Amino acid sequence: MNVIAITNMKGGVTKTTTATSLAKGLVDKGYKVLIVDADPQANCTDIVAKIGNELNEKFLKEFDDECIKNEQDFLVKLNDSLYKGYDIETNLRDVFKYPKEIKKFIKKSDVENLDYIPSALSLAETKIKVMLKLDEDNKHILNEAFSYIQDDYDYVIVDNAPDDSIILTNVINVSDLIIVPIKADKGSLKGFIVTMNKIMKLQQDALRMNASVDFDMKILMTMVNNNKNDNTVFEIFKKYFGNNVLNTKIRYRAKPANESSMNNNYLIDSKLNLGYELKKLVDEVEEYFK
Known part of the structure; x- marks a missing residue:
């Protein structure tokens, strides 16, 4: 089972679009996929659950x-x-409370082989309550939970909130690949810096404890305009991060993205070039795990 986290400490960089498109694209290729919504805003849940x-x-x-x-x-x-x-009564909060019972909180979507664990505003309480358990190892709750579904899915995709929390720490610790979507603006790049600091800190913590560091990181350029500024940003990242930058670039198209969000559709199913680019992203991620 391959676990992929989609994260950036800045909102508005298409994390949810990336997560739901990856999940739907991998299902279309014949894989069984679980998508986990770790953002209390629950935008991913709205799309997958058709809420x-x-x-x-x-x-x-x-x-x-x-x-x-x-x-x-x-x-x-x-x-x-x-x-x-709206009839969702359980969400990721319950997985943190009862990790051994994770299968009880998994729901089926209307897409065959695409299951999901929903989110809700109540998830925001979880990071506070988990942090209060200072005498327990609360950084690896999802590792325990995911061990019970290890043979049930080919991929798990986790959509994260744009903030630092014990929930994100759990997600990173259980991930095989972290995809950081960025766009060529100041806010997104500041979010990228904070995200990288978080990733490096967790790597350093693991090394100090002689624990294994198994996750890899990739950068995804999103909301790309075909202009000199955006192309230059991409080339700079390729220069300094090399193979850690995905070759796929997702262009900026406001209308189809807004329509997809409001109507709970998967943007990867778009007949426009945007849908084609998202399919290329799925191909690239699939190739990475081969």
């Missing part, structure tokens, strides 16, 4: 003056409309 209504004409017609009199009415209506039928 909420699509942003279509029927959805928009539900907003009218008869039922909405003020801002509070609007917020209540928006929540009820988006999450009508």
Whole structure:
């Protein structure tokens, strides 16, 4: 079982798009895949579990003056409309509480051979509660949990929140490959620095404890514009990180990305060049594990 973590300490760099596209692309190639949502915002869960209504004409017609009199009415209506039928009662939080029972918290998606462990806002409480158990080894809870599904999946893809936490530490410690999506802007590159510091610290901690360091790291350029600035950033990273930079570049296309997010679709299924590039990413990741 190959575990891939998608992380960057900066939001808005297509972590969820990368995670869900990799998962769907690997399933399309015949692999059995588990996608784990480790972000309390649960955007990955929305896509894989098909939670909420699509942003279509029927959805928009539900907003009218008869039922909405003020801002509070609007917020209540928006929540009820988006999450009508929401029935997920367990999430990754429960895996941290009961790692031996991980199989109870795995759900099946509507895509054959694609299962998922959902997230929810309550997951944010987990990092606090786990950190309070200072007398326990709480950095390897997912290692224990994943040992019980080792033979059930070919790949596990983990979508992470853009922050440092004990949850991310667990994810990195159980990963074989960490993919860091970056784009050519200041915020993303600052997030990359923080992410790299986190990875190197965990490597140093493992070495001090004479433990094995098994994970590798790859950089993925995303939201790329075909201009001199973005191309130069890519070449600089290739120069200094070499083979740790994936050859695939994911271009910037706002409209299909927004439509995919709002309508809970997999962007890799797009008929545009963006979908083709994401399929190339899947090919490159598959080749890495051969």
